[in-house]
Amino acid sequence: MSAILTSTLVHDDRDTMIASVEAIRGQFPALARREGDHPVAYFDGPGGTQVPRSVADAMTYYLLHHNANTHWAYPTSVETDALLMQARETLADFLGATAGEIAFGANMTTLLFHIARAIGRGLVPGDEIIVTELDHHANVAPWQALAKERGVVLKWLPLDLDTYRHEEGALERLLSDRTKVVAIGAASNILGTVSDVPRLVRLARAAGAITVVDAVHYAPHNLVDVRAIGADFLLCSAYKFYGPHVGVVYGRGEATAALDVPRLEPAPDWVPECLETGTQNHEGIVGAAAAVEFLASIAGDVTAPRRDRLATAMHGLHERGEHLFAQLWHGLSEMPAVTLYGPRPGTPRTPTLSFRVQGHPSESVAKYLAPRGVYVSHGDFYATTVARRLGFEQEGFVRVGCSCYTTTAEITRLLDGVRALIAGH
Numbered sequence: 001m002s003a004i005l006t007s008t009l010v011h012d013d014r015d016t017m018i019a020s021v022e023a024i025r026g027q028f029p030a031l032a033r034r035e036g037d038h039p040v041a042y043f044d045g046p047g048g049t050q051v052p053r054s055v056a057d058a059m060t061y062y063l064l065h066h067n068a069n070t071h072w073a074y075p076t077s078v079e080t081d082a083l084l085m086q087a088r089e090t091l092a093d094f095l096g097a098t099a100g101e102i103a104f105g106a107n108m109t110t111l112l113f114h115i116a117r118a119i120g121r122g123l124v125p126g127d128e129i130i131v132t133e134l135d136h137h138a139n140v141a142p143w144q145a146l147a148k149e150r151g152v153v154l155k156w157l158p159l160d161l162d163t164y165r166h167e168e169g170a171l172e173r174l175l176s177d178r179t180k181v182v183a184i185g186a187a188s189n190i191l192g193t194v195s196d197v198p199r200l201v202r203l204a205r206a207a208g209a210i211t212v213v214d215a216v217h218y219a220p221h222n223l224v225d226v227r228a229i230g231a232d233f234l235l236c237s238a239y240k241f242y243g244p245h246v247g248v249v250y251g252r253g254e255a256t257a258a259l260d261v262p263r264l265e266p267a268p269d270w271v272p273e274c275l276e277t278g279t280q281n282h283e284g285i286v287g288a289a290a291a292v293e294f295l296a297s298i299a300g301d302v303t304a305p306r307r308d309r310l311a312t313a314m315h316g317l318h319e320r321g322e323h324l325f326a327q328l329w330h331g332l333s334e335m336p337a338v339t340l341y342g343p344r345p346g347t348p349r350t351p352t353l354s355f356r357v358q359g360h361p362s363e364s365v366a367k368y369l370a371p372r373g374v375y376v377s378h379g380d381f382y383a384t385t386v387a388r389r390l391g392f393e394q395e396g397f398v399r400v401g402c403s404c405y406t407t408t409a410e411i412t413r414l415l416d417g418v419r420a421l422i423a424g425h
Contacts (some may be wrong), residue, residue, distance in 0.1 A: 003405060016160075018299060051287075102272060116145070117234060125150065129179075130182045131183050132185065156182070159389055164341065171203055177208075187233075191352075205230065212232065213235070214388070217240065220242075221321060243288045243290070244287040256271045259274070259275075325352075327408060343355045356395075362397050365398045
């Protein structure tokens with residue numbers, strides 16, 4: 001059902017074997033799209049990546065040959081059960097978990113509202129939840145809802161506008177014996193900041209708090225290790241790492257079992273299926289597993305365990321992304337009319353950058369670049385608090401991100417396009 005990248009391997013700076021950019025790009029039909037004479041360069045990956053052919057093929061094959069509902073005693077239902085279990089095992093390898101700790105949902109936001117609602121049933125007025133100013137609002141709004149509905153106190157871990165990171169020492173000051181939940185993001189989808197989540201989780205758990213980590217923007221760029229992070233719940237989205245629109249949640253077994261999850265009476269009450277409300281998007285779950293297999297195939301060595309191949313692939317892509325990001329950052333920083341936001345290259349971050357062009361609203365920049373075959377995102381990207389703190393909640397930012405198929409030539413074309421906009425061409 002799926003293609004494996006076994007050709008054209010190259011060495012990165014640490015002698016890691018990964019597929020060449022050309023071999024990777026050959027797996028993505030979307031890259032054949034053109035704007036006039038220009039091939040399209042997709043810099044919108046932080047909002048959703050393109051999908052390799054193997055992912056679409058896996059989803060189609062499921063729908064045409066195995067499509068059924070679950071837990072019934074006829075072949076296609078049994079086959080569906082087996083494929084969903086295989087998907088749990090595959091995503092467990094992706095996150096460093098076990099299959100019994102992986103659940104799926106419509107998207108990360110829906111899953112987190114569901115989990116927050118369950119946690120909220122055990123909270124009383126005066127209990128405290130800590131959220132961060134750096135986060136996507138999917139890890140803010142569910143907790144704001146509990147504050148309104150249950151009289152919970154919401155505390156904010158502040159953003160340091162000089163470093164674009166959490167304010168040093170702030171979490172230690174915010175934690176108290178009333179802290180019940182700490183909700184933090186592993187990486188900022190607007191600034192690219194990668195936070196020291198294991199340290200923050202350790203502090204929160206020492207205070208007795210439930211820890212919830214948004215890894216949606218982190219997972220496409222770094223190998224997730226839920227054991228090292230130590231959180232009770234960690235969520236990500238397959239459409240950010242070359243899969244379909246499906247949410248994925250790791251739930252530590254004891255933490256999931258302790259939840260008072262809203263559910264229909266006859267629905268599964270066992271871990272992890274208790275987190276899955278209603279009939280799931282089976283083809284999407286199969287596609288999410290295929291996306292992980294695609295990432296593992298970038299390592300090339302089909303004989304190695306999947307987790308090892310993922311480690312090799314993610315390390316190689318991370319190194320490649322750092323080089324691409326440095327080219328992007330330095331090219332834009334040379335333009336006086338451009339203001340960059342986020343940590344500098346060489347610091348913990350993802351290859352994602354937000355910027356503004358003096359005299360040009362973010363939407364107009366995106367519209368100008370699109371006919372040149374350069375697709376960029378604009379707005380606040382649901383990181384509303386960051387945009388508000390920076391003073392551009394209404395106008396937003398231009399955001400560009402490097403994905404596994406991004407090339408240096410595409411970045412050069414982006415830079416040339418911004419220069420032309422500034423020059424009035």
